[in-house]
Amino acid sequence: MRVLGVTALVALVAASAADAACDPSKWTPPSDGVYNTSSRVDPDKLNVHLIAHSHDDPGWLVGVDQYYMEKVQYILDTAVEELVRNPDRQFMFVEQSFFQRWWHQQGSEVRGVVKQLVKEGRLDLTVNGGWCMHDEATPHYIAMVDQTAYGHQLLMDEFGVSPRIGWQIDPFGHSATQGSLLSQGVGFDALYFARIDYQDYANRKKNKDLEFIWRPSKSRGKASQVFTGEIIDHYCPPGKFDYGNNGNQIQDDADLHDYDVCDEVDQFVNNAKMRGGASKGNHVFIPMGCDFQFDNSRRWFKNMDKLIHYVNQDARVNVLYSNLSYYTDVKRAEGLTWSVKSDDFFPYASARDDYWSGFFTSRPTLKRFARVANTLLQQVRQVDAVYQSHHSSELVALQRAVGLVQHHDGLSGTEKQSVADDYALRLNDGIIQAEKELNEVLFVIGEKEPYHFCLLANTSVCDVSTQNADFEVLVHNALAHTTVQTVSIPITHKSAAATVLSGDASVRAQDVFVALPVHPETQVAPYSFVFSVELKPLSTSRLLVKQKDANIEDDNEHQLEYAGAHGVDAEVTDDDVVVLENHHLRAEISKTTGSITKLANKKQNIQIPLSLNVAYYQAFQGDGPKSGAYIFRPDSNKTFPVTGTASDGAAAGSLPNVTMVELQTNTHNGLASVPRVAFKIGSWVTLEYRVNDEDEFLEIEWTVGSVPIDDKKGKEVIVRFDAGDSIASDGTLYTDSNGLEFVKRVRNHRDTWNLTLHDNQEGVSANYFPITTGAYIKDKKRQLNLVTDRAQGAASLVDGQVEVMVHRRLLADDGKGVSEHLNETESVFDSVAKKNVTKGLAVRGNFFINVDSAEDSMRSLRSKMESQFFRPLTAYRKPVANDVKAKVPWLTVSEFPPNVGLTTVQELSKQCLMVRLSHLYAVEEHATLSQPATVDFSALFSVKNSVVSEVTELVLTGTKELRAEDERVGLEWKTTDDAYGWSPQSLPVKGTTVVLQAVEVRAFRVCFAKGSAVAVEEGGSDAESKKKAAEVGAKDMDDVDSWEQEEGYSFGAALQDLAEMIAIE
Missing domain, CATH: 2.60.40.1360 (Immunoglobulin-like)
Incomplete structure (x- = not known):
């Protein structure tokens, strides 16, 4: 028996006294054990709508399968059972990636019950309805629409319902595209969420402005506005009314010492009045549910029944089971006047020094892989349509995988490593099925030998092209415009040439270059064959590539070493500049620093000085908020070059220890070359500059990693472009919103409240914004455009500058629930040591930059954004006989x-x-x-x-x-x-x-x-x-x-x- 101490005895006596003050005769318990939950709206009272829900992440701390097995199936099982018990009860379920799995496991009897509950609106499937609750900072709008449409189509097919309410309660900030295209654009009449900046939240709560009209599209205006509500005190129930997590229950047996109806009612009424005081009109809602709650729905609904029964007896407020569609309708019926918001909600901060702007870049390889998979999905769908295959079932796996990874703890990079691996595995499995689908379509039109994707071609890995002296390349243009695109293929020979076998493509330029491995110690294809090809709209062409000389393995003259046959030490001479140009642009790059020095638009006769610096912020690892998967908090506003001492974040420094790498081997067939030059920066960064045929943009391929952590300090790596005084950007950066419209970002400013920054570190993290495809700075005469190949974080901390965070390697957790450092590693085969070694993850990506006139800059930027997203679909195979008759596309x-x-x-x-x-x-x-x-x-x-x-x-x-x-x-x-x-x-x-x-x-x-x-x-x-x-x-x-x-x-x-x-x- 446990002996109570004096303090515990005093507390017990005090509790008993408090209970004694509560008169049970004030309340009428149900005589038949059935609580009165039949209340409806009372126009003379504050109406409190209880919204029963469960927020179910399809992957975060564990994978989607484990969550389903351990939690979600029991949530739906028990919720349906409890809805049947009481016709007043309602329950909302959102994530179709879970619901559809559960639905297809049910028998006909349960399905009949569920269909009736959906028809009655008591099992509410009209909220969000996507395959997942997508992130809003990092997905492309095409992926957002696609995953939403997939879930909506399943709901329409099975139940004949169309979702009409947006429910984005957990994404970490909210985009203009979500507030326009993904709200009114998909048929939503309202949008509710639970994460906005803590300063914005305090202002809105004080001014009764947590519900408002969001009108974020300057182009669409009122045609795309949506009624929007920020949930008071997050999406979980207040305090003791969380009947799942805290173990609380309403004790209404007057014969027991822990009888607590009075306290329960008082606390609920007080909370409801607080919400009413922060809201307009006579209606508020309280979310009843939280992460993976209602796996014991009996407990939740029994206590909510009691709450409604006794609170309505109290009569100070009116409480009822409800749903968000009904809540939205009664709010509109009140005829109130609402404020208008026209910007977005990035970046989100939950407290001082707690800016959630790190996830804009977290897990950069997953972000790129998801982008590639999304584009591939659209392209293979097109091929299906072009040749009218009537057989796209093989694409379901990729559609689901691409939809799933858009989840706000997926593409965001805020999941555990094992879950990120699971997302990547699903994408890979889906791509394998898409390859099968592509070959089935091509087989139908006479292509008897299968093609294979080479998703690692940018890292010099492709089995077909490296194991065959000659090979075929299938190229599909997904654009509705004629385009000139550059294709790079790993090869093993020093010379190669491409010719068109079928289709309307024309090869315009081709060259062979020395390939740069991601890790110098790994053995990959030694060369890259690069050619530019002109493609007609929605066309598919077949090319033959012939390699022309002995295999590199038989040629001891060439070795893959930076400082060997192909590397030259940087040397300062009178001719310190490498010039790359085509008839659109001219770029000058310093041999000494590896940085671009000048960029010119030849057609517009514009030239600006421009530098590129690779540097990093040291992550804060002391007391208080730390940099982690979600949070970006540097330990100062200083940046460090990849080697050397700290330099001021506002200063343009040179890149030390630079080695220029000669890449070009020779030209072919009298065709124009595709000039490029590369530099090794320090020990863990490479930059390759390219000018592609017919391209208005300079391409910069960057490789970062392994990021060193020998000093036990986390690092957040950036690439900074500095145009100095040549572009007077007036404290303003423009970033794209999910690849759709651009949003104006003014440094240290928010449109709807006066932003308070507490230190220099916040001056950095609070000015980082998400970019999905592009950004720019401008003045009245010229504009510097940047296009990227994946979602990243970007800032303009000094006029004339744009910096983009490309990689993060961190040694502390930010305390947001993951409980894991963002320290990605990979297993690399060391060709010298002849064994696998674990190294920090190395990342390779591409930027595209140009300068243009103020009048024409958006033409070049928009065109590049579109063509970069829809890079040509390429697939490879061994050569086949050319006597196969090419079928005309349908x-x-x-x-x-x-x-x-x-x-x-x-x-x-x-x-x-x-x-x-x-x-x-x-x-x-x-x-x-x-x-x-x-x-x-x-x-x-x-x-x-x-x-x-x-x-x-x-x-x-x-x-x-x-x-x-x-x-x-x-x-x-x-x-x-x-x-x-x-x-x-x-x-x-x-x-x-x-x-x-x-x-x-x-x-x-x-x-x-x-x-x-x-x-x-x-x-x-x-x-x-x-x-x-x-x-x-x-x-x-x-x-x-x-x-x-x-x-x-x-x-x-x-x-x-x-x-x-x-x-x-």
Whole structure:
């Protein structure tokens, strides 16, 4: 028996006295054991809406599979059981990556119950509805739309419901794209979240401004606004009302000493009144649930039943089970006037020195891999559509993997290492299936030998090209524009040449260069074959590459050493400059420092001085907030060069211990060369400068790592571009929002409150912002543009400068729950020691920079962002006989307007495609290209033996037709001001023609049929025209079958042949 001390006895007596003060006769318990939960809205009271939910991360501390097995399946099992017990109860579930797994494991009886609960709205699946709750800082908008659409389509197919509420409660800051395209754009009437800057939160709470109208798109204005709410005190219940984590329950048995109804009611009412005091109107909501809660739903619902029963007897407030759709509707019905916010919510700070701007860069290789996988998914979908395979099931694995990694603890880099590895494995498995899908499509059109992706080609690894003297390259252009792109392939010979076997491609320039390994001690392909190729819109071409001389293994004259046959020591001479140029640009690079010194735009006759410095911040590791997976907190505002002493963060320093690496070997066939030069900086950084054919941008390939930690100090590595006084940027940086619109960033400033910075370190971390594809600084005459190959953090801490964080290696945890240092390592085979060694992760990536006039700069920037995201799809195989007849694609695409992007092309049926179009420019970015763009599908899409018969606009997710104007515009709200108050009209489809306004992204169903196109005449009957189109389509359902017969093959037969070949092998 445990003996109580004096202090414990006193506490017990005090508690008993308090209990005695609570008169049980004040409360009426249920006589039949059933609590009264039937309350509805009371117009004369503060109404408290209980929102029962569970926030379920599909990966964070453990992987998605483990979370499902240990928690989520029991959450859904027990929640459904408890909803059936009481018709007043409601429960919200969000993450479709979990729900769909659970749904497909249920029998018919449970499915019938669930469908009825969904129909009644008590199991609420109309909130968010994506495959995951995506991050908002690091994904590209195409991936955000894609994963949202995938979840929405599954909900529509199974339950016939469309989500109408956004629920982004855990991402670490919120983007302008989320507030526009991913809210109103996907059909959401409201958006609720739980993480905004602590200073902003305090101001808004004080001013009753935690709910407001968010109108972040200057281009779309009111047409893309959304009612937005920041949840008071986070997304978990207040204090003792968390019935899962803290073990509390309501004791309403008056015969027991721990009877606590009075205390429970008082605390709840006080909290509700606090929320009411910070809100407008007579309605507030309290989230009831938290991370992975409701695995014991009985406990949660029984206590909530008691809470509603007794609080409503108290009668000071009215409490009810509710859902966010109903809450939004009653808030709107109050007719209140709301403030307007027109910027975004980055970076997020939860406290002093606690800026969540580190995750913008965390896990850079995962960020790049996810970008590559996302682009690959879009490209293989296109190939499916172009050749009308009717067989895209192999893409499901990649679609799910790409969707899953967009999770706010996935692509963000804020998960444990084992979980990051799991995301990467899923992406890799999905890519393997996509390769299989690509080959099945190509097999159908006569390509009998399979192709293989080489995802590590940028690190000089590709089995096909290094194990065969000759090989074929398949190149697919996913752009709707003719493009000149550069392809780099690892090879083992000193000379090579490419020729076109089939397709409309033309090789323009080619060279062979010495390859730079990521780790000097590893043995990889010694050379890179680089060629530029012109590609037509949505075209696929086949090239043959022939290597021309002896294998490098038989050539002792060449060794892969920086300071050997291909490396020269830096030497200061009168001719200290390397010049790289094409007819667009000229770059001068110092042999001594390895830094660019001048950058010129030859066509605009603009030249600026420009330096590049690689440096790092030392991570803070003392008491208080530390740099970690989430947090960026340097120990000062000083930066250190890769070797040497600290230099002031505002000063441009030289790069020490520089070795220039001669790369070019020779030119070929009289074609123009592709000039480049590389430098080794210190012991763990390399820079390679490239000027590619027809490119307006200088390409800079950087390799960073292994980052040394022998001094026991974490490091956050940056690349800083400094144009000095040549660009008077006036404290302003512009960063892209998920690859869509740009957001103006003013140093040490926030639009909606007066930012307080407490020290020099905060002056750094508070001015870091996420970039997904690009950033720029400008003045009235010129603009310096930067395009990147993955999500990163960027800042402009001094006028004329842009710095980008490229890598982080940290030795402390930031205390945000991961409990693991962000210290990524890799196993590397040491070709000298002949064994695997563990080293810090080395990262390789690319920047693209140019300078342009103020008038034309956004044209070059937007074009580069689009072409860099949609790099050509390349696949490789051994050469095959050229007697195979090339099949004509089912779909060909003509040149699109230069301001329109073909974002998605996906098969819907034999004669219909789902097409998403994006206007690539925002308002006021360009005098002509920002204007509305017209797309006539009948003129731009050509289908064998058919024409465009119908174009119908869909909601952006593609789940249903966009039928009414109010679906496009969204709900109307009264506002206090008119920031971005215009509402550009989204023009309806007319016949086969659509008009896109600036930065619009829209989805369409495009159908084809034999004979004449059926157009909807202006003022005519849309329904009648659709009926005619349907009749034409029904009559020609066998268009594709007849095409197959003409071409002499059958898709089903081809698959059977492929299966037999695989079985034989």
